[in-house]
Amino acid sequence: xxxxxxxxxxxxxxxxxxxxxxxxxxxxxxxxxxxxxxxxxxxxxxxxxxxxxxxxxxxxxxxxxxxxxxxxxxxxxxxxxxxxxxxxxxxxxxxxxxxxxxxxxxxxxxxxxxxxxxxxxxxxxxxxxxxxxxxxxxxxxxxxxxxxxxxxxxxxxxxxxxxxxxxxxxxxxxxxxxxxxxxxxxxxxxxxxxxxxxxxxxxxxxxxxxxxxxxxxxxxxxxxxxxxxxxxxxxxxxxxxxxxxxxxxxxxxxxxxxxxxxxxxxxxxxxxxxxxxxxxxxxxxxxxxxxxxxxxxxxxxxxxxxxxxxxxxxxxxxxxxxxxxxxxxxxxxxxxxxxxxxxxxxxxxxxxxxx
Amino acid sequence: xxxxxxxxxxxxxxxxxxxxxxxxxxxxxxxxxxxxxxxxxxxxxxxxxxxxxxxxxxxxxxxxxxxxxxxxxxxxxxxxxxxxxxxxxxxxxxxxxxxxxxxxxxxxxxxxxxxxxxxxxxxxxxxxxxxxxxxxxxxxxxxxxxxxxxxxxxxxxxxxxxxxxxxxxxxxxxxxx
Amino acid sequence: xxxxxxxxxxxxxxxxxxxxxxxxxxxxxxxxxxxxxxxxxxxxxxxxxxxxxxxxxxxxxxxxxxxxxxxxxxxxxxxxxxxxxxxxxxxxxxxxxxxxxxxxxxxxxxxxxxxxxxxxxxxxxxxxxxxxxxxxxxxxxxxxxxxxxxxxxxxxxxxxxxxxxxxxxxxxxxxxxxxxxxxxxxxxxxxxxxxxxxxxxxxxxxxxxxxxxxxxxxxxxxxxxxxxxxxxxxxxxxxxxxxxxxxxxxxxxxxxxx
Numbered sequence: 001x002x003x004x005x006x007x008x009x010x011x012x013x014x015x016x017x018x019x020x021x022x023x024x025x026x027x028x029x030x031x032x033x034x035x036x037x038x039x040x041x042x043x044x045x046x047x048x049x050x051x052x053x054x055x056x057x058x059x060x061x062x063x064x065x066x067x068x069x070x071x072x073x074x075x076x077x078x079x080x081x082x083x084x085x086x087x088x089x090x091x092x093x094x095x096x097x098x099x100x101x102x103x104x105x106x107x108x109x110x111x112x113x114x115x116x117x118x119x120x121x122x123x124x125x126x127x128x129x130x131x132x133x134x135x136x137x138x139x140x141x142x143x144x145x146x147x148x149x150x151x152x153x154x155x156x157x158x159x160x161x162x163x164x165x166x167x168x169x170x171x172x173x174x175x176x177x178x179x180x181x182x183x184x185x186x187x188x189x190x191x192x193x194x195x196x197x198x199x200x201x202x203x204x205x206x207x208x209x210x211x212x213x214x215x216x217x218x219x220x221x222x223x224x225x226x227x228x229x230x231x232x233x234x235x236x237x238x239x240x241x242x243x244x245x246x247x248x249x250x251x252x253x254x255x256x257x258x259x260x261x262x263x264x265x266x267x268x269x270x271x272x273x274x275x276x277x278x279x280x281x282x283x284x285x286x287x288x289x290x291x292x293x294x295x296x297x298x299x300x301x302x303x304x305x306x307x308x309x310x311x312x313x314x315x316x317x318x319x320x321x322x323x324x325x326x327x328x329x330x331x332x333x334x335x336x337x338x339x340x341x342x343x344x345x346x347x348x349x350x351x352x353x354x355x
Numbered sequence: 356x357x358x359x360x361x362x363x364x365x366x367x368x369x370x371x372x373x374x375x376x377x378x379x380x381x382x383x384x385x386x387x388x389x390x391x392x393x394x395x396x397x398x399x400x401x402x403x404x405x406x407x408x409x410x411x412x413x414x415x416x417x418x419x420x421x422x423x424x425x426x427x428x429x430x431x432x433x434x435x436x437x438x439x440x441x442x443x444x445x446x447x448x449x450x451x452x453x454x455x456x457x458x459x460x461x462x463x464x465x466x467x468x469x470x471x472x473x474x475x476x477x478x479x480x481x482x483x484x485x486x487x488x489x490x491x492x493x494x495x496x497x498x499x500x501x502x503x504x505x506x507x508x509x510x511x512x513x514x515x516x517x518x519x520x521x522x523x524x525x526x527x528x529x530x531x532x
Numbered sequence: 533x534x535x536x537x538x539x540x541x542x543x544x545x546x547x548x549x550x551x552x553x554x555x556x557x558x559x560x561x562x563x564x565x566x567x568x569x570x571x572x573x574x575x576x577x578x579x580x581x582x583x584x585x586x587x588x589x590x591x592x593x594x595x596x597x598x599x600x601x602x603x604x605x606x607x608x609x610x611x612x613x614x615x616x617x618x619x620x621x622x623x624x625x626x627x628x629x630x631x632x633x634x635x636x637x638x639x640x641x642x643x644x645x646x647x648x649x650x651x652x653x654x655x656x657x658x659x660x661x662x663x664x665x666x667x668x669x670x671x672x673x674x675x676x677x678x679x680x681x682x683x684x685x686x687x688x689x690x691x692x693x694x695x696x697x698x699x700x701x702x703x704x705x706x707x708x709x710x711x712x713x714x715x716x717x718x719x720x721x722x723x724x725x726x727x728x729x730x731x732x733x734x735x736x737x738x739x740x741x742x743x744x745x746x747x748x749x750x751x752x753x754x755x756x757x758x759x760x761x762x763x764x765x766x767x768x769x770x771x772x773x774x775x776x777x778x779x780x781x782x783x784x785x786x787x788x789x790x
Contacts, residue, residue: 005382007375007378007379007382007388007390024614025610025613025614027610032394033394051613051614053609053613053643055606055639056635056636056638056639057635059603059606059635059636060603060606060635060636060639061606063599063600063603063606063607063610063636064606064607064609064610064613065610066597066599066600066603066606066607066610067579067597067599067606067607067608067609067610067611067612067613067614068610068611068613068614069610070597070607070610070611071610071611071614071615073614075610089600089603090600090603093599093600097598116394172394173391173417173418176391176392176394177389177390177391177392177417178375178388178389178390178391179387179388179389179390179414179417180382180387180388199577199595199596199597199611199615200575200577200595200611200614200615200618201615202574202575202594202595203574203575209593209594209595209596210595210596211589211595211596211597211598212596212597212598213580213589213596213597213598214598215586215598260417263414263415263416263417264415264416264418266415266416267415267416268416269415270415339418341416341418341420341421342415342416342418342420343420343421
């Protein structure tokens, strides 16, 4: 049965999508601008007989996720930038123990306490592991309330498929704004299969005892474990790279932007096209794995790139890696909680095109 | 059709409810919408502002930086209206509280005595609904012609007794412009 | 013929890495014996701390989860909430529980999480090599308290009586302190563990057994000396017995007032 369009705040749509994905446990801690998500989970998880805990800290919350994930349950936490920093310890352990989990970052501006307005300053932290040790997490970057719901829903199955945590990287605008959303079909968590790696139900599963752990003091063994994980990363890179292209084909300059800044860049693109300027938009949906190959192809066609970010320039480094000197890469960014206007982004691209 | 509206007033004037109901009705009329409130750290008072877009097509930037229409509910918001209204745009002014018009000779400035109409109808708190009626009539972006059925799904059952009053306020706003 | 003594099924019959005279081995055995007696081997899950007993998963023959240092009660919360019909044992040392994990233990206890904490208090950091713990006694030597713990001049703080502190929280139902310095205390400690596990399986609130234990290596003593040191110094400060018992089967004098 097709669901009707509902008007929802991004934060609430993320919560509802997680519930519909069969999330059995949510652990949170208050921080602006994601508080509606935690409140939504409190209202709906408890009512459904699932687990909701307002933890004593972000550190505790991510470790509750670790425990719940170790039993094979779909588990989730959410926060905003400073809180995500605190969760990095736990995310590293989740990766070390090969546990699936979903972490939502409704990012705000930093560093430090910074501000509560939208920002994309967590790109490095999100796409380079973020905590200690050799690892990556899948990073999904929604541009709308609809995509925030869809990607959160899918994050659970992706996380289980590859046994890596999935980070949904939104920002304060995606979290706070309301848009129409059609929600995905609910999954009853009771219908999800038990996991062979998980603890609990040892007898029913007819298995040896499981030990969920990230420790290994034997260098050769730990290296082998890490190499196995990196082989999985190669599979993820092949299977999961996602992006959207808008009017890239004939473009002289292509915006590279994700999430909110991609929406703004799309507006600037339309302004440019109205004036006959050949501008396109390349929007990475997966920030890790990053779509290097496609950008390299476009660079080989001689296209130039303008990375538009709500940061001092982070993703632009990946764009440069992809372009590898074959073309020009420019950067335009605002930070501190400022969202660039489409007019200023248009002005920048017009300047670069000499118009 | 794309109508980008910037709404501004002070906390407690129902700016957020106005924006939310505007886009809710737009969705019911088959439009694409975005509503982005400016959120702050304080819970009370201060400024209340929202970027509100309804469109027949996919909406690009959710930020209204060059508004087709601006709603100005109090005097302090006149300045931002002057800044954000596009060339030749519309500024709807709550003339009950705004005594000095925005200095934008290019713009079409429309006076709506929202508070006065609301008080006549019996409740100053529906001044925002008066403004919504005026916005609908002036822009045509959201028709608000099936309001009763829509309000029944927007308000919880406990507030259904307020629907008639809200509809009266919207009609009052439409008739005032 | 009745079997009077044997190796518990829930403990693998391998040699541990623990030092001679260390209490962990005895404590592991007590846990395994109680699990066997209750028939819970296939329904038990232990969350191991960071510290010497991080290797507990090598010895216990049932499921285990190994979280970050001090986060053991948070992880145990996640495990137990998902598997409420399982026996979840949150095994912690004094560094894990009383220093880095203070927030986690207090709030797990306060929420009345329905798992059992086994808190091994040997008044020192073992695995990292004898640093001062929150439970290190005044005057006791440690690598980070070379002249002995000095709360006043060196600002090293005072030893924390964790069980007494947690007893003030409404969520805690059973808190007992035992020791593994002699057979009598070992037997009493086993009774405490049994009570706590039974209460957990009945779904009552937070239960914890603190166990005073020897660390001869880091105390720089022979095993026998460490036993007498524990008796003369630790037991006099950390008094043994049931510190709080508001379980449904508690003796009337200790039951909560109606």
